[in-house]
Amino acid sequence: MNDIYPKTGKTLYLNIIWHQHQPLYLDPESDQLQGPWVRTHGTKDYYDMAAILEKYPNIHFTVNLTSSLLSQLQTYYIERLEPFVDVKTNRVNAKKYFAKYGGKTDPWIDLALKPTAQFNDQDYRYLLTNVWNAFGVSEIIISRFPEYKSLREKYSQVGKDGLSEQEIREIKFWFFLASFDPDFLNHPQKLVTGVSINLTDIIQKNTDGTYTLKGKITEESCNRIIAETYKVLAAIIPIHKRLMYHPNTHKGQIEVLTTPYYHPILPLIYDSDLAKLSQPNDPMPSRFHYPKDAEVQVAKAVNKFKQTFGTKPTGMWPGEGSIAHDVIPVFARQGIKWIATDQKILERSKTGANPCFYPYAVFPENDSSIKNAVVIVFRETELSDKIGFVYKNYQGEDAADDFIRGVLRYVSKDGEQDRLLTVILDGENAWEWYRYDNDGKTFQNALYRKLSKLFETRQVVTTTVTEYINGNPRRNIPAHPVETFPKIEWLYPGSWINANYDTWIGEDEENRAWEYLLTARKDIEVSGIIQPDPKKPTPRENTKAWYAYRAWESMYAAEGSDWFWWYGTNQNAPAGDKPFDRAYITHLQNIYKYAKLAGGKMPKREFEPITFDSSQKTIRQAQGTMAQSQQDLVTVVFQCDARGMYVRKSLYIVGNHEELGSWIPNKVRLYNDGTHGDEVADDSIWAIEIQLPVGAEIEYKYTNSGAMGNWNPGEEFPSINRKIKVEQKETGKMLVKDRLGTL
Numbered sequence: 166m167n168d169i170y171p172k173t174g175k176t177l178y179l180n181i182i183w184h185q186h187q188p189l190y191l192d193p194e195s196d197q198l199q200g201p202w203v204r205t206h207g208t209k210d211y212y213d214m215a216a217i218l219e220k221y222p223n224i225h226f227t228v229n230l231t232s233s234l235l236s237q238l239q240t241y242y243i244e245r246l247e248p249f250v251d252v253k254t255n256r257v258n259a260k261k262y263f264a265k266y267g268g269k270t271d272p273w274i275d276l277a278l279k280p281t282a283q284f285n286d287q288d289y290r291y292l293l294t295n296v297w298n299a300f301g302v303s304e305i306i307i308s309r310f311p312e313y314k315s316l317r318e319k320y321s322q323v324g325k326d327g328l329s330e331q332e333i334r335e336i337k338f339w340f341f342l343a344s345f346d347p348d349f350l351n352h353p354q355k356l357v358t359g360v361s362i363n364l365t366d367i368i369q370k371n372t373d374g375t376y377t378l379k380g381k382i383t384e385e386s387c388n389r390i391i392a393e394t395y396k397v398l399a400a401i402i403p404i405h406k407r408l409m410y411h412p413n414t415h416k417g418q419i420e421v422l423t424t425p426y427y428h429p430i431l432p433l434i435y436d437s438d439l440a441k442l443s444q445p446n447d448p449m450p451s452r453f454h455y456p457k458d459a460e461v462q463v464a465k466a467v468n469k470f471k472q473t474f475g476t477k478p479t480g481m482w483p484g485e486g487s488i489a490h491d492v493i494p495v496f497a498r499q500g501i502k503w504i505a506t507d508q509k510i511l512e513r514s515k516t517g518a519n520p521c522f523y524p525y526a527v528f529p530e531n532d533s534s535i536k537n538a539v540v541i542v543f544r545e546t547e548l549s550d551k552i553g554f555v556y557k558n559y560q561g562e563d564a565a566d567d568f569i570r571g572v573l574r575y576v577s578k579d580g581e582q583d584r585l586l587t588v589i590l591d592g593e594n595a596w597e598w599y600r601y602d603n604d605g606k607t608f609q610n611a612l613y614r615k616l617s618k619l620f621e622t623r624q625v626v627t628t629t630v631t632e633y634i635n636g637n638p639r640r641n642i643p644a645h646p647v648e649t650f651p652k653i654e655w656l657y658p659g660s661w662i663n664a665n666y667d668t669w670i671g672e673d674e675e676n677r678a679w680e681y682l683l684t685a686r687k688d689i690e691v692s693g694i695i696q697p698d699p700k701k702p703t704p705r706e707n708t709k710a711w712y713a714y715r716a717w718e719s720m721y722a723a724e725g726s727d728w729f730w731w732y733g734t735n736q737n738a739p740a741g742d743k744p745f746d747r748a749y750i751t752h753l754q755n756i757y758k759y760a761k762l763a764g765g766k767m768p769k770r771e772f773e774p775i776t777f778d779s780s781q782k783t784i785r786q787a788q789g790t791m792a793q794s795q796q797d798l799v800t801v802v803f804q805c806d807a808r809g810m811y812v813r814k815s816l817y818i819v820g821n822h823e824e825l826g827s828w829i830p831n832k833v834r835l836y837n838d839g840t841h842g843d844e845v846a847d848d849s850i851w852a853i854e855i856q857l858p859v860g861a862e863i864e865y866k867y868t869n870s871g872a873m874g875n876w877n878p879g880e881e882f883p884s885i886n887r888k889i890k891v892e893q894k895e896t897g898k899m900l901v902k903d904r905l906g907t908l
Contacts, residue, residue: 168619170569170570170619172624173573174577174579175579175580175583176583176624176626177573177624177625177626178583178584178585178586178633178642179586179588179626179627179628180227180587180627180629180630181588181589182422182482182505182544182589182590183226183227183228183229183591183592184229184590184591185210185211185229185230185234186229186593187200187202187231187233187593188200188727188730189233189236189428189722189727190202190203190237190271191748192748192751193748193752194751195268196269197268197270197272198237198241198270198272199271199744199748200297201271201273201297201301201340203234203237203241203242203271204273204274206593207242207394207401208341208345208349208398209344209593209597209604210604211592211593212401213346213348213349214592215228215401215405215408215419216357218408218419220613221616221617222418223616223617223620223640224418224616224620225419225420225627225632225640226418226627226629227421227629228420228422229421229422229424229482230405230422230423231423231484232427232465232466232470233426233427233725235402235469236469238398239473241269241270242270242395243395245266245269245270246262246391246395248261248265249261250391250395250396252360252392254392255392256388256389257278257388257391257392257395263275263278272291273292273340273341274391276291276337277337277341277387277390278387278388278391281334281337281384281387282330289325289333292336292337292340293325299336299337299339300317300336300340302340302343304800304897305598305599305600306343306344308375309343309374310339310343310375311377312339313336316328334384334387335382337387338382338386338390341390341394342364342367342390345393345397346604346606347603347606348606349362349397350365350370351370353365356396357403357407358396358399358400358403364393366379367380367386402473405419405421409421409474410631410632412479412632415637415638415639416639420629420630420631423469423470423478423481423482424466424481424484425462425463425465425466425481425483425484426461426463426721427721427724428725428727429459429462429721429724429725429726430484430485430487430669430670430726430729431459431462431484431487431488432459433669434462434724435455435456435458435459435495436452436454436491437454437670439489439666440665440666443513443658443659443665444665444666444667444671447670448671450677450683451679451680451683453682453686455686456495457696458724459495461721462721462724463481463501464499464700465699465721467499468699468700478501479502479631480503480504480630481496481503482504482505483505484726485660485669485726486505486506486507486544486662487660487661487726488504488510488656488658488659488660490530490656493527493656494537497538502539502631503539503634504540504541504542505541505542505544506543506544506659506660507664508544508545509659509661509664510656510657510661510664511543511653512664514653514655514656515653515655516652516654517651517652521543521544521545522575522586523651524542524630524634524650525542525651525652525653526541526647526648527540527541527652527656535647535648538647540630541656543587544661545575545586545587545588547827548586549588549589550823551568552564552588552595553590553591554823555823555833556568556595556608557595557598557600558600558601558855559601559602559608560602560607561602561605561606561608561609561611564602564608565608565614565615569616569619572586572625573625576624576625585628585630585633585645589661598856600854601840628642633645668729668730668733669726669729670729671733672732672733672734673733674733675729675733677775678728678732678749682753684770685720685753685756685770686720688767688770689716689756692760692765694717694760694763694764695713697713697717709762709763709764712762712763713763713765716756716757716759716765719753719755720756722752723749727745728745728746728748728749731745731746732746732776743774743776746774746775747774750772750774750775753770753772754772798857798859799859799891799892799898799899800855800899801857801863801889801891801898802852802898802900802901803835803842803852803853803855803865803903804850804900804901805818805835805852805903805905806849806850806902806903806905807869808848808849808850809849810905812869812870814870815835815836815837815870816837816851816867816868817867817869817871818835818853818867819831819832819833819867819868820865820886821864821886822863824855824857825865829873830871830873830876831873831874832873833853833855834853835851835852837849841853841854854898858891859891860890860891861890862891863890863891865886865888866882866886866887867881869905881905885908887908
């Protein structure tokens with residue numbers, strides 16, 4: 166596809182931020198992770214998304230690595246596996262591993278290393294029936310591995326007792342192999358650590374894009390896949406170190422960020438009553454107001470980052486993009502120079518202008534000193550969400566072209582102020598849903614190839630916020646001093662979801678969890694256990710000081726956002742809410758356990774489970790970023806019969822969901838070429854497959870060949886919309902058949 170685009174104005178600076186986060190899956194009582202997703206995304210996303218830049222030296226972007234992700238990666242997958250992995254022979258000393266750390270990483274590693282013939286009932290539960298099990302991959306991923314899919318289908322028909330020992334062995338193996346990035350499956354790769362990974366003797370890629378095994382899976386194969394997994398996971402931090410941008414030397418391509426340590430909704434930890442400003446009609450729990458805890462969460466993250474990367478972070482992504490004017494001083498005091506959130510927050514803030522393509526300066530209350538200003542950038546919602554939710558139904562090259570054209574709409578005219586356009590989204594959840602582009606690899610390569618060409622013509626220059634502010638003479642990027650940025654008088658409190666905090670506070674379950682948290686916080690405050698200085702080293706184990714440290718760590722962990730995310734009805738975990746509920750309650754109980762061991766005076770408390778059966782929940786539709794990837798989704802096939810009608814270019818669908826263009830006409834096209842759900846090419850029955858949340862009430866209509874954003878020509882029924890309610894079907898797909906212009 167052509168990489169040349171007409172030049173329409175001056176250079177546009179593009180700031181891409183990939184947010185990499187996993188909740189804390191740790192069961193603090195057993196010291197074992199209960200979810201495998203740090204590992205699966207580690208081998209599928211975290212390494213290759215950074216390493217890809219080595220092919221594109223003129224591309225710069227930002228990666229946010231949360232502390233909860235880093236700590237799980239380092240402790241449970243690197244430190245606890247490293248002593249037992251021989252990277253030269255690709256083998257794990259299973260006997261020594263089990264003696265030291267059996268049951269102390271994630272359960273699926275134990276299953277891979279344990280002979281299948283020795284499995285007990287608990288092993289089978291983890292493999293097959295656990296809320297997170299070996300078939301817990303997307304339909305798109307498993308369809309690329311027909312042998313894996315066949316095993317799942319057989320299990321669904323005959324159950325565990327109908328599977329042979331060999332089939333059980335293959336299932337545990339596939340759960341690892343299917344989560345490797347296609348770069349690792351297609352070709353030998355030399356990692357940044359100097360070790361190589363080569364899976365081509367195990368698996369082959371077929372002409373239809375699927376993968377099949379070359380030989381029989383043995384226990385040796387299962388042992389080896391753990392060694393291969395370890396090699397990739399151990400290279401994630403080193404690849405980010407190698408490519409890390411250094412402001413003083415202007416070398417490197419990636420600015421690395423982090424998030425407040427346990428991923429709290431920082432404004433709610435600072436003062437939960439801030440939610441009343443953006444959610445005036447929602448019931449609220451008793452006020453949780455602990456500014457010092459908010460400070461500690463940021464300080465601990467800065468310390469963790471420095472320990473990991475040897476320098477302090479310049480910027481920070483607040484958990485879920487959650488900000489408020491009140492927490493600006495917290496960032497400023499910890500040396501954080503810039504933060505980010507969504508443009509919906511900008512639109513509600515007090516500022517002289519509100520285009521999202523400028524960075525803004527925000528100052529602590531009653532402090533106009535430039536040195537204490539915090540720069541804030543706002544994500545362009547449409548472009549960000551296109552990568553996350555829309556392009557999964559595109560061919561990779563088409564998606565990259567559409568994205569570039571969307572970016573170029575923001576180019577300013579010569580003589581106007583420089584613009585910094587910001588795109589932010591999760592760098593881990595989107596790719597597994599890319600139906601026509603394995604793991605989004607074609608899209609990513611096409612995007613960086615096109616942006617490299619646009620860098621050469623100075624039409625679009627990718628940069629990071631720090632690089633944009635300070636300038637980079639190596640890349641001909643001028644400095645943009647903070648004092649030249651427009652100022653925000655008052656920053657609206659909210660997150661990148663719904664421009665409020667209603668995913669974490671305001672419903673019965675959520676509010677009950679906040680009441681629990683407040684009870685525990687009040688108890689530890691008067692216990693006599695002094696709140697530790699986050700800058701001091703961890704005390705020696707099994708001392709009173711260490712137990713005091715563990716009590717406060719349990720408190721901070723309970724302040725994390727991920728527990729509150731799953732409470733209430735606006736999110737519904739595919740695996741159910743109970744694992745998170747159990748972990749949250751355990752953190753609360755550990756506050757009391759460790760405080761008492763530290764000599765503190767703590768009352769006796771019982772915290773009952775909070776969540777009820779998630780199958781009985783009526784899901785309150787969450788809108789915007791991150792909402793879609795966390796809900797049960799159904800593939801809806803829209804077919805529109807236009808036989809006998811003139812279609813100059815294409816039919817389009819438009820409706821009240823972001824997958825349908827959010828009522829922007831002629832944006833989401835249908836197909837008549839035998840792809841995207843179209844059954845017969847060139848038969849004038851146009852189609853598209855779109856994934857929509859179960860229970861969503863969808864309104865939509867079709868348009869015919871108009872320009873994007875324009876209703877004429879071709880709008881169906883100007884005052885009437887088509888309507889459906891998304892339902893789960895036994896076939897796995899919901900088919901909607903329409904006739905253009907006829908209800």
